Amino acid sequence: MSPPRRLRVAILAGGRSSEHEISLASARSVVAGLDPERYEIVEVAIGRDGRWALEAGPDRSGHVLVPGTGTGPAETLPVPAEGGTLEALGVVDVVLPILHGPFGEDGTVQGLLELADVPYVGAGVAASALAMDKDLFKKVMRDSGIPVAAHHAIRLGDAVENPFGYPVFVKPARLGSSVGITKVHAEEELGPAVELAFRHDEKVLVEEFVSGTEVEVGVLGNRVPPPVASLPGQIDTLEHEWYDYASKYDEGGMDLVVPPPDLSQETIELLQRRAVESFVASECEGLARVDFFVRESNGEVVLNELNTMPGFTATSVWARLFEASGLGYAEALQRLIELALERHERRSKLVY
Numbered sequence: 001m002s003p004p005r006r007l008r009v010a011i012l013a014g015g016r017s018s019e020h021e022i023s024l025a026s027a028r029s030v031v032a033g034l035d036p037e038r039y040e041i042v043e044v045a046i047g048r049d050g051r052w053a054l055e056a057g058p059d060r061s062g063h064v065l066v067p068g069t070g071t072g073p074a075e076t077l078p079v080p081a082e083g084g085t086l087e088a089l090g091v092v093d094v095v096l097p098i099l100h101g102p103f104g105e106d107g108t109v110q111g112l113l114e115l116a117d118v119p120y121v122g123a124g125v126a127a128s129a130l131a132m133d134k135d136l137f138k139k140v141m142r143d144s145g146i147p148v149a150a151h152h153a154i155r156l157g158d159a160v161e162n163p164f165g166y167p168v169f170v171k172p173a174r175l176g177s178s179v180g181i182t183k184v185h186a187e188e189e190l191g192p193a194v195e196l197a198f199r200h201d202e203k204v205l206v207e208e209f210v211s212g213t214e215v216e217v218g219v220l221g222n223r224v225p226p227p228v229a230s231l232p233g234q235i236d237t238l239e240h241e242w243y244d245y246a247s248k249y250d251e252g253g254m255d256l257v258v259p260p261p262d263l264s265q266e267t268i269e270l271l272q273r274r275a276v277e278s279f280v281a282s283e284c285e286g287l288a289r290v291d292f293f294v295r296e297s298n299g300e301v302v303l304n305e306l307n308t309m310p311g312f313t314a315t316s317v318w319a320r321l322f323e324a325s326g327l328g329y330a331e332a333l334q335r336l337i338e339l340a341l342e343r344h345e346r347r348s349k350l351v352y
């Protein structure tokens with residue numbers, strides 16, 4: 001018996017985002033985590049300028065990533081390639097958009113992949129865009145009865161106002177990795193903080209400061225069967241005042257403790273339930289990392305944000321949370337690919 005054909009997997013990495021390097025690191029881990037006997041890997045690096053480095057086809061036409069033997073529509077998708085031309089993304093069985101932040105985690109690439117009718121890992125267009133927008137996301141969560149921090153959105157042309165007193169958090173609506181975020185301690189710092197956030201987005205959030213423990217939960221699955229939550233992990237930012245860029249990415253900048261040592265079993269289960277509820281309420285699929293605060297004053301569980309493509313190296317929080325819950329990185333990757341194929345198959349039966 002001949003071995004089954006390997007699945008052709010395209011990994012998209014890099015992209016037009018301040019999280020470009022983090023995406024490349026995540027992609028390297030993914031490549032290392034995929035079994036070469038089962039998967040044929042095609043890496044597509046997207047430059048900071050948004051251009052896709054496509055491999056030329058064997059005929060050197062430059063129009064395909066790889067020669068197509070798949071069943072889906074082929075060579076239909078124009079993407080901005082190196083040299084400034086438009087080239088077509090060739091046939092692959094499944095795409096892993098391992099991209100963080102704008103132009104990758106926000107529904108834009110997902111829209112492109114929908115148009116190409118190719119299965120892809122992770123949240124779809126609407127869920128990606130919703131989770132990326134910290135203002136819209138909170139509104140949907142409140143409507144679903146999930147507690148979030150109070151916030152006020154400032155759009156271009158609006159007066160700069162802080163209805164919450166100090167300290168307060170100021171952040172761009174749609175970014176990540178703590179870029180452009182300030183903890184504002186006094187009124188005179190508000191203007192500069194809003195200005196900084198406006199350098200990254202046209203919408204800025206002023207957010208009530210939630211004093212408490214930061215806890216993160218991984219989620220894996222589609223809607224049916226129900227998605228599963230990992231054990232929660234507590235973020236200890238060590239000498240950093242809050243979970244800023246340095247705490248996230250400097251060696252020894254943070255500690256992850258799984259499960260959180262000081263939380264009751266009841267709170268742990270509530271966190272897991274809320275993580276799944278928020279995943280379902282925002283219509284996510286595939287994976288997410290859902291980040292919470294547990295308020296110091298009263299133990300209230302407050303949802304901070306949901307990341308549809310969290311840091312995804314084998315030692316990132318998402319992977320460590322599932323590892324501690326009994327699901328290894330390679331297995332999780334395999335499951336994500338199955339979920340992508342299952343969704344595509346399911347949706348291909350819809351009548352439009």
Ligand SMILES: Nc1ncnc2c1ncn2[C@@H]1O[C@H](COP(=O)(O)OP(=O)(O)O)[C@@H](O)[C@H]1O
Nearest residue numbers: 149169175176177178179207208209210242243
């Ligand atoms: N309302 C808040 N209260 C307390 N800390 C906050 C608040 N908002 C953000 N932070 C701190 O800033 C970090 C980054 O904010 P977050 O909204 O998660 O943005 P990002 O998408 O960049 O991760 C959080 O992990 C937390 O440490």
Ligand SMILES: [Mg+2]
Nearest residue numbers: 177178291305
């Ligand atoms: Mg965050």
